[in-house]
Amino acid sequence: MNYTISEIAEKMGLTAHTLRYYDKEGLLPFIDRSDSGIRLFQEKDLEWLAVINCLKETGMPVKEIKNFIDLCMEGNKTFKKRLNLFLIQKKKVEDQITVLNKYMEKIDYKIWYYETALSKGIEAANKGSKCCKDIKVGWVKNCGNSKNKKKQ
Amino acid sequence: MNYTISEIAEKMGLTAHTLRYYDKEGLLPFIDRSDSGIRLFQEKDLEWLAVINCLKETGMPVKEIKNFIDLCMEGNKTFKKRLNLFLIQKKKVEDQITVLNKYMEKIDYKIWYYETALSKGIEAANKGSKCCKDIKVGWVKNCGNSKNKKKQ
DNA sequence: ATATCATTTAGAGTTGACTCGAAGTCAAGT
């Protein structure tokens, strides 16, 4: 059974415009067409879209996704290259998660700072921090006048 | 002691252009200027930049960062709003990490798939998957042999 | 003091990823 571009757009949380754009960019060379040129999406295409979506959501640009699709179209002889591509992508996602966790610490410090300042006053917040020394100096106070420092 | 825009750009891993762009967008209202109009960056500004960087790297658009900076400039009476902003941002980062972990599973499956196909053949990979049923149908199989299509 | 290099502004250009509009074609319902 076939689906229209709108049905697929709906299922994938995209617009039909976006799907046509992806097609134009060479991301969807596998979709069939009717005699009159209308795209006939099938169940299997949802798998393709899921992988494209995975790569896109983990930060791969459209052009690189196209390269991957091109590899797929070349057949089994590109397995090694594709494996490598996913190994690289895995590393990138791991790095992204690491970075996000790092920033999460900063955000947690800010939350702690503001909560302390709100409940006990600014002085307590400025004195109390034992964690996150790198951003210890309240930059509340510093909205204009500090002495401290250092960050990479 | 003061730093030039280039020194700060270097330290922050940005370009001087980008810093001027941020300034133009209202992200750096706190930096001093010399009589002749040259920006005089101080240690304290590195803290500001670190927080701006944190918000930017966790996906906050420049315009929203500006709103936050504006709140800071209004002084202590905006503490509650700022706390709230960071609580929202924390939630967003948690969500991002969750999503990335989800995609990581898909990537791991792909890696497993290609490794199995490479070491034991495609059939084994197509039969063996117990996990990730949603992408179980080998799209390896589906590569290349779909009837055809058109393309712009 | 002169050359060289950095800084300033305003504004234009680039890139990536859509997003939309026009004009035409196709398919389903009455």
Next chain:
DNA sequence: ACTTGACTTCGAGTCAACTCTAAATGATAT
């Protein structure tokens, strides 16, 4: 047959976030 609404392509427009250029001024080294 006709209307309506979804589909098609092509190309232009939008938006965010830079990125660069030009022309002028500032700072530094010889």
